[in-house]
Amino acid sequence: MPYQPRPEHKFSFGLWTVGNPGGDPFGPPVREPRSPVELVHLLAEAGAYGVNFHDNDLVPIDASAQERDRIVSDFKSALDDTGLTVPMATTNLFSDPAFRDGAFTSHDPEVRDYALQKTMRAMDLGAELGADVYVFWGGREGAETDAGQPPTDAIKRYREAINYLAEYNADQGYGLRFALEPKPNEPRGNLFFPTVGAAWDAGKLFHIDLNDQAFGRYDQDFRFGAESPKRAFFLVRFLEEVAGYDGPRHFDAHAHRTSGWADVKSFAEGCMRTYLILKDKAEQMGDDEEIQALLDEINPDDAQSEAAAGYSADGAASLKERSVDRETLGERSKPYERLDQLVTELLLGVR
DSSP: OTTOOOGGGOEEEEHHHHTOOOOBTTBOOOSOOOOHHHHHHHHHHHTOOEEEEEHHHHSOTTOOHHHHHHHHHHHHHHHHHHOOBOOEEEOOOSSSGGGBTBSTTOSOHHHHHHHHHHHHHHHHHHHHTTOOEEEEOOTTSEESSTTSOOHHHHHHHHHHHHHHHHHHHHHHTOOOEEEEOOOSSSSSSEESSOOOOSTTTTTOOOOEEEOBOOTTSSOOOBSTTSSOHHHHHHHHHIIIIISOOOSOEEEOOOOOTTOOHHHHHHHHHHHHHHHHHHHHHHHHHHHOHHHHHHHHHHSOOOOOOHHHHOOOHHHHHHHHHOOOOHHHHHHOOOOHHHHHHHHHHHHTTOO
16 A cells, blocks of 8 residues: 555654544533553554653543553553554643643742652653653743743743753653743743744754644644645655654644544544655655756855855955945846746646
C-alpha cells in the first residue's frame, strides 16, 4: 500500500489526541472513553511508532500509589506488545482548578510549589517510560488583564521553575531535553511566552506538533493538511529537505466530533499518509527541472552580504562610501508568480 506509515517515519500521537472523546464548549463527549492501553493498540494498528502523554492522560490526578503502579504496568505491557515507544512526556498544569491563575507563575507560592511537585513526579513517569523530550505548555501562564500581574514577575517565576527542574533533571540523571510549546492566546487572553522564536536557526528544533486549522480561528487541531495542504506542504518540505529534521513527527490534533472510534483510526492514518504524500511531493519538487531553474534564477549565487561577512570598522567605512545603483536594483524582478503556479500544479498532480 503506497504511503504506508512505518516506524522509521517517527510518527507519534498524544493520548489526548486520539483519546479525545469529542466534547466541545457547547456539548458533552460523544465517544465512549478508551483506556490508554486501548489507544496504544489503536495507534499501533494505524502505523504510528510513538505515543506521548500528559501525566494525567495516563494516571488520573487522584489515583493512589497502588493504582498508579497498576496503570503504568499495564501501559508498559501494551508498549511491549505493540513495539510503540514514548518519545515525549509532559505535565497537565492547566486543567485542575488549582492552576486557574497559573502554575509556575501563580501569585500563590503554594500553587507554584505544587506545580513543581507535580512536574517532578511526571518527569519520573516520563523517564520511567523512556521519554527523551519533556514539553512545557504554559496554558495558564498568562493573564486576562495586564493589571493582574507584571510580566516581569511572571517571567522571573517561570525561569526559576525551569532552572529548578533542570537541576532536578540533572540530579536524577534523566537526560530529558526541555521544550516549550508556546501559544499566543489560548486558553487565557494573553500568555507570557507566546512564540518559540527561531528554534531551528538556533539549533534547538528537536520536537514539533503538527495539525491544521482555518486562519484566525481558535486552536482547532484538525487532521494534518485538512485545511491548508499547501501550507502543510511547505512545512514538510522545510523539515525534510531543508532542516534535516530527525525528531518525532508528532500530531497534536483531534478527530471530528462526528467520528466514531473507527473514524478516529482513519483520522490518525490520514495525518500520517498526508505527511508522507507531501514528503513525496517535496522530493518531486527537488527533481523538477523547471522549478529548480526558477529557483536558480531567483538565487543566482552564494555571494555573501557585508552583514554575513561580519562587522569591522574598515568594512563599515568602506560600505558607507560604496556607490549603489538604486534604480537598477529597483528594476530587478523575481518570477514568484510562475514559481508558485508550478508548485501549485505539482501539488494538484498535473506535473
